[in-house]
Amino acid sequence: MSIEENIQDFRQRLQGTNCQLIAVSKTHPVELIQEAYDAGQRAFGENKAQEMMLKQPQLPADVEWHMIGHLQTNKVKYIAPFVHLIQSVDSLRLAQEIDKQGQKHSRVINCLLQFYIADEETKFGLDLEEARQLLRSDAFRQMQNMRICGVMGVATNTQDEVHLQKEFSRLRHIFEALKQEFFSEAPYFKEISMGMSSDYGLAIAEGSTMIRVGSAIFGYRNYQQQ
Numbered sequence: 213m214s215i216e217e218n219i220q221d222f223r224q225r226l227q228g229t230n231c232q233l234i235a236v237s238k239t240h241p242v243e244l245i246q247e248a249y250d251a252g253q254r255a256f257g258e259n260k261a262q263e264m265m266l267k268q269p270q271l272p273a274d275v276e277w278h279m280i281g282h283l284q285t286n287k288v289k290y291i292a293p294f295v296h297l298i299q300s301v302d303s304l305r306l307a308q309e310i311d312k313q314g315q316k317h318s319r320v321i322n323c324l325l326q327f328y329i330a331d332e333e334t335k336f337g338l339d340l341e342e343a344r345q346l347l348r349s350d351a352f353r354q355m356q357n358m359r360i361c362g363v364m365g366v367a368t369n370t371q372d373e374v375h376l377q378k379e380f381s382r383l384r385h386i387f388e389a390l391k392q393e394f395f396s397e398a399p400y401f402k403e404i405s406m407g408m409s410s411d412y413g414l415a416i417a418e419g420s421t422m423i424r425v426g427s428a429i430f431g432y433r434n435y436q437q438q
């Protein structure tokens with residue numbers, strides 16, 4: 213199937229749900245992103261700040277850029293002027309830098325807190341207690357140029373559906389706990405970003421509001437070409 217057909221397919225699948233498609237375009241050239249754009253897709257995910265920064269001016273201004281990869285504090289400045297949502301906030305230090313850059317560009321940068329839900333050593337993210345500490349801190353409460361809109365997680369790379377379902381369910385419970393404790397008066401705290409090409413169906417069933425889909429739209433990534 214073509215990129216256009218894949219986009220249309222996802223649009224149909226998500227119709228009537230509370231879930232949005234983020235097309236993960238990392239490693240793919242701007243020509244392919246433009247194809248997806250022409251099929252109506254506006255939200256794209258990248259995992260490297262420099263790659264996003266290079267692609268952004270080559271595509272229409274109404275593209276919504278989502279940072280989904282681990283973000284180093286010294287790279288926030290590359291994407292701060294235009295990024296739509298930073299999904300991978302995993303420390304107070306990173307939140308502070310985003311706030312600082314937001315201030316510099318006179319904007320509020322929307323973010324998600326990334327949680328560690330997989331049982332793989334390599335995955336980034338907070339646990340619930342660390343998130344509570346971050347959200348209770350004076351430093352966080354003083355931030356006016358970054359805003360937490362929800363949570364994000366990457367599940368274990370496994371075919372085991374029961375296992376995946378448990379991880380997605382855990383992230384939803386984390387979302388609900390934080391909503392009740394810190395964001396009950398904040399309508400913008402509403403996003404649960406979970407689900408990728410291989411497991412988005414389960415994620416939607418567990419309440420995902422954003423699926424991040426790469427290979428099921430653009431085909432397999434060839435990292436060597438970079």
Ligand SMILES: *Cc1c(COP(=O)(O)O)cnc(C)c1O
Pocket residue numbers: 236238259280281366407408409410424425426427428
């Ligand atoms: C690459 C990536 C995805 C998309 O993965 P696919 O399996 O290609 O759909 C989703 N989320 C994150 C954080 C990623 O790095």
